[in-house]
Amino acid sequence: MLKHILQAIKNWIFRLIQYMLSVGANLERADKLMASGEFNLAIKEIKNYLRRDPHNCNLYVALGNCYDQLGDKAQFKHHIEIAYRLDDTNNACIYHWARALVISNQCELALPLLAIIKDSTSFAEAVNSELSGICMALGDAYRAKEFQMTAWLSDFDSLRHANAYLFRLAYNDSNDLLLAQEHQFWAETLKPKTNRLTNSVSGVGTQGSSIYLTGQPVAKPKSQKIRIGYWGADFHEHSVRYFARPLLASHSTDRFEVFIYSEDTVKPSADVQAKAYREITKDFYDVHSLSDEALETLLRSHELDILVDLMGHTSANRVHLLKNKFAKIQITGLAYPPTTGHSSIDVKMVDPHIWTAEASQYYTENPLILPESLWCFDPMEEVPYLAEPPVLKNGFVTFGCYGNVAKITPPILACWYLILQKLPMSRLIIQSTVLIDKTTTAAFRKRLVEAGIKEEQIDLKKPSFGAAYWESYQEIDIVLDTYPFNGGTTSCFAAYVGVPLITLSGKSLISRVGRSIMCNLGFPEFAVDTAKNYVERAIEVASDTNLIAKFRREAPQRFKESSLGNAKKFALGFENAIEKLLEQHAKNELGSHSSVPALEQEVLLQRAQMVLYNGNVAAATRILDLCLKHYPDSGGAMLLKCRQLVTEKFHLEALNLLKQEHPKLSIEDAHEALLLEARLNLILNEPGAALQVLQKQALMPEPSDTQKMQGELLSTALSFDVSGERELPTYPAQQSILVLVPCASAKIVEEIERHMYANCIHPERWDITYQRCEPSERLNVYNDLITSSEPGLVLVMQRNLRPWNRNFFFEVVASLEHCELLGCAGALAWRQKDWSVDAPSFKAWGLLRPSQQAQDMFELQIAGADRRKIVDGAVVLDGKFLAFKPALMGELLFDEDMSDSQSLAEEDWSNRLHLSGKRLSIHRNLGLLITESLVSFPAHSTQGQQRLWERLNLDPLSLSIRDYSSISVPIKLPEDGVVIASQYLN
Numbered sequence: 001m002l003k004h005i006l007q008a009i010k011n012w013i014f015r016l017i018q019y020m021l022s023v024g025a026n027l028e029r030a031d032k033l034m035a036s037g038e039f040n041l042a043i044k045e046i047k048n049y050l051r052r053d054p055h056n057c058n059l060y061v062a063l064g065n066c067y068d069q070l071g072d073k074a075q076f077k078h079h080i081e082i083a084y085r086l087d088d089t090n091n092a093c094i095y096h097w098a099r100a101l102v103i104s105n106q107c108e109l110a111l112p113l114l115a116i117i118k119d120s121t122s123f124a125e126a127v128n129s130e131l132s133g134i135c136m137a138l139g140d141a142y143r144a145k146e147f148q149m150t151a152w153l154s155d156f157d158s159l160r161h162a163n164a165y166l167f168r169l170a171y172n173d174s175n176d177l178l179l180a181q182e183h184q185f186w187a188e189t190l191k192p193k194t195n196r197l198t199n200s201v202s203g204v205g206t207q208g209s210s211i212y213l214t215g216q217p218v219a220k221p222k223s224q225k226i227r228i229g230y231w232g233a234d235f236h237e238h239s240v241r242y243f244a245r246p247l248l249a250s251h252s253t254d255r256f257e258v259f260i261y262s263e264d265t266v267k268p269s270a271d272v273q274a275k276a277y278r279e280i281t282k283d284f285y286d287v288h289s290l291s292d293e294a295l296e297t298l299l300r301s302h303e304l305d306i307l308v309d310l311m312g313h314t315s316a317n318r319v320h321l322l323k324n325k326f327a328k329i330q331i332t333g334l335a336y337p338p339t340t341g342h343s344s345i346d347v348k349m350v351d352p353h354i355w356t357a358e359a360s361q362y363y364t365e366n367p368l369i370l371p372e373s374l375w376c377f378d379p380m381e382e383v384p385y386l387a388e389p390p391v392l393k394n395g396f397v398t399f400g401c402y403g404n405v406a407k408i409t410p411p412i413l414a415c416w417y418l419i420l421q422k423l424p425m426s427r428l429i430i431q432s433t434v435l436i437d438k439t440t441t442a443a444f445r446k447r448l449v450e451a452g453i454k455e456e457q458i459d460l461k462k463p464s465f466g467a468a469y470w471e472s473y474q475e476i477d478i479v480l481d482t483y484p485f486n487g488g489t490t491s492c493f494a495a496y497v498g499v500p501l502i503t504l505s506g507k508s509l510i511s512r513v514g515r516s517i518m519c520n521l522g523f524p525e526f527a528v529d530t531a532k533n534y535v536e537r538a539i540e541v542a543s544d545t546n547l548i549a550k551f552r553r554e555a556p557q558r559f560k561e562s563s564l565g566n567a568k569k570f571a572l573g574f575e576n577a578i579e580k581l582l583e584q585h586a587k588n589e590l591g592s593h594s595s596v597p598a599l600e601q602e603v604l605l606q607r608a609q610m611v612l613y614n615g616n617v618a619a620a621t622r623i624l625d626l627c628l629k630h631y632p633d634s635g636g637a638m639l640l641k642c643r644q645l646v647t648e649k650f651h652l653e654a655l656n657l658l659k660q661e662h663p664k665l666s667i668e669d670a671h672e673a674l675l676l677e678a679r680l681n682l683i684l685n686e687p688g689a690a691l692q693v694l695q696k697q698a699l700m701p702e703p704s705d706t707q708k709m710q711g712e713l714l715s716t717a718l719s720f721d722v723s724g725e726r727e728l729p730t731y732p733a734q735q736s737i738l739v740l741v742p743c744a745s746a747k748i749v750e751e752i753e754r755h756m757y758a759n760c761i762h763p764e765r766w767d768i769t770y771q772r773c774e775p776s777e778r779l780n781v782y783n784d785l786i787t788s789s790e791p792g793l794v795l796v797m798q799r800n801l802r803p804w805n806r807n808f809f810f811e812v813v814a815s816l817e818h819c820e821l822l823g824c825a826g827a828l829a830w831r832q833k834d835w836s837v838d839a840p841s842f843k844a845w846g847l848l849r850p851s852q853q854a855q856d857m858f859e860l861q862i863a864g865a866d867r868r869k870i871v872d873g874a875v876v877l878d879g880k881f882l883a884f885k886p887a888l889m890g891e892l893l894f895d896e897d898m899s900d901s902q903s904l905a906e907e908d909w910s911n912r913l914h915l916s917g918k919r920l921s922i923h924r925n926l927g928l929l930i931t932e933s934l935v936s937f938p939a940h941s942t943q944g945q946q947r948l949w950e951r952l953n954l955d956p957l958s959l960s961i962r963d964y965s966s967i968s969v970p971i972k973l974p975e976d977g978v979v980i981a982s983q984y985l986n
Helices: 002-035 039-052 057-069 073-086 091-103 107-116 124-138 141-154 159-170 176-188 241-249 272-278 292-301 319-323 410-422 438-450 466-475 489-496 513-520 531-542 545-561 567-586 601-613 617-630 635-647 651-664 667-683 687-698 705-719 746-759 775-788 808-815 904-915 943-952 974-984
Strands: 204-207 210-213 226-232 256-262 284-286 304-309 327-332 347-350 366-369 398-402 427-431 458-461 478-480 501-504 735-742 766-773 793-797 801-803 821-823 825-827 843-850 858-863 870-872 881-884 920-923 928-930 967-971
Touching (some): 002 057, 057 073, 057 091, 073 091, 091 107, 091 124, 107 124, 107 438, 107 943, 124 159, 124 438, 141 601, 159 176, 226 241, 226 567, 241 272, 241 567, 292 319, 327 567, 398 410, 398 466, 398 489, 410 531, 478 489, 478 531, 489 501, 501 513, 501 531, 601 617, 617 635, 635 651, 635 667, 651 667, 667 687, 667 705, 667 967, 687 705, 705 858, 705 967, 705 974, 735 775, 746 766, 766 775, 775 793, 775 904, 793 808, 825 920, 843 920, 858 974, 904 920, 904 943, 967 974
Parallel strands (some): 226 256, 226 304, 256 284, 304 327, 347 366, 398 427, 398 478, 735 766, 821 920, 843 928
Antiparallel strands (some): 801 928, 821 881, 825 843, 843 858, 858 967, 870 920
């Protein structure tokens, strides 16, 4: 009987292993399909797995993401919701469910979820990017830009984060020059292309609406016509279609051969515009599922004369590929107002009203100055006729502004306030997609009121569509354009049906679109150059009902007569301009007239440092190389290069570079160089050389406070006296101490006990006990100790700590005479969840760590703004180490619902003790060595993390400080660090 049972178990185990292997293989196939863009096939594979494993939340996340990539937001939300219900602690489920809520205009529900995982190691960059999007919806372009920059620097080679940052920046009230500089910086620091093929390609053709590849593409027979390709991601019902489709449909088929390369995922059967584009040319290629390499092969096989980029840095773009040349001439236009940043793109479409004498510093491309308008707007559908302006019936003027509320910057709000104040009977209608969401609507209304605009003059409206959208302009007399990001499509909509716009112009395309529209229609007086004139012109036009009525009558016809609305006329002008470009190209006369300067040296250095901190050495090197290209004498770049060499343990190379470049440095950089040189000499066991360098540094003028402290710490390390540290302090006669270590293994506690007996004095009459507790049960144990008031003293010590201060127990006992709770690290203000990266004046610690820069060495690291050994006044202590007397804790217990939150539970308790009036102190020389890093945030969120966020009431949309500064010194032995810290700290 037993034999049969054992055999049955073996068979079951065998089948389980076979099943797991088959599932693993199938999942690998799905991953490959998703990586290659075959999302429909991946969906089929994932659904097969779900039949076998219907409760796997990760499979539902993968399935939802496939639908997201295909543009099916309803199915995305449906499957992500199932995943979240299966496991609402899984960080991936939390993140994607928050995304689904944001897409569904439910930001108020998404924000608390994003707050929980904001500092998660795996999701921090994604959360920052999502918070950036929410800030855009709230109309806060500044914070949107800052969140997105944090995400980008965390993953610098992410094209998605980079594109999002550049797009967010366009909405900021920043100058035109900075916008161009940032785009150029992106292009110049792109990750070098690899030659890895992910799609094998062998022949190219079109089959239905999809491209198929079966080997090397066969070059199309070359005709005498000019081959022009259009590459975009919006060949469907999208705002770009109002400009792109009229042009593409109006090309001369006698002179031009048109190719379309679509990154769209929208099916033509589900979209009228998608179908219409496919009818323009037989050479329509769906390329969204192609690898970069396969797409490049396809583009080159067509031997294009002209390639027009219709994406720029908008979503779903692959503009990074345009660093290479796929046509004789590469053009960008219609979709993205700023420069692309690529010098390899030859020209950008502009017009005489856009281009100015100084404009070359705002574009990396040359200008393609078209005869009249930079684009042609044509709905190519029936548009309702609007009756007379509403002011004639209402007796008061109604202003309007449609589109993205992030374009409504503080300066333009200030203008609106003055206009509405001067015209108290007037009203302002604002229509935007973000006004569907209650949270974003309330936040935007608050912005308007804070700007001084009366609520009774505001009418916030959800978006309308189709004929209802056109008809909504019947309610408006005058559009108030945004600045510096002018309205584009929405301004054309308004002018097309006869609603004029007051527009403020800047220096580059993004802030001159409104001027181009009004000048092309013959009403240049509606475009102004100063905020003062913007306000005055709006008030003047509001009182001139004849002018408003004239525009309503004449604008639609003027549209049809000008290149702005006449597609045939615009296409002819564009084609003639292209032929001239090709003539210039044949004569090698194109050249480059761009004069965009580099970003400031300090900005480049800050980014390189942050990228290096985030572990991307290659990207940091590219940024530093760029800095040295534009600023060859940059001491800061040289110093970062040296630090990078030190990180890679090339100590001699770094030292030689420092000595070589030192004469070129500024005073500030020279201080840093000498301190680094002294540090390297310590690592290389050259104390005499280190001392000479520090003596030289001490004589130099104007050190910063941090430089002064760093120099003093290094000097202490060179002159510390071990003998003075061997004197024994006077100990209290008796003590009862429990050293409590939360860990799963009794061997760890035994090892800690052996270590502490070997390196820390245990007075004879002291009762020191070492005890283990299960991490999941530790809070119950803590609370039992507090309520029982036994023993006299408790030391909570995480498993990765080892004390090296031989007077460790005495230091703890003596310190607790002046405080109720003692730690080794903490903060003097809890202003953000991760207080350890707050500004130096708000945090303090003294710790030992294994060196990351030198083998078999350690680091003494000290944080804080002064040299006190005991820092009083802490509001929160690090959960790695806590010492307290249970009898003094009163009834304030640990929150047992936070047991799943690692050391956050201890931090929370310490903060609640502070709030109850208890004194918290930080001892910066307990000699605690951190032997290993414990994972701060696992793959799952916790109830404790949620509770802490709620209690601290931290704003998830607050911008976090990221200051990693501290002073440190390399040491040979941990016990040396204790002596050095003792002599350095007062």
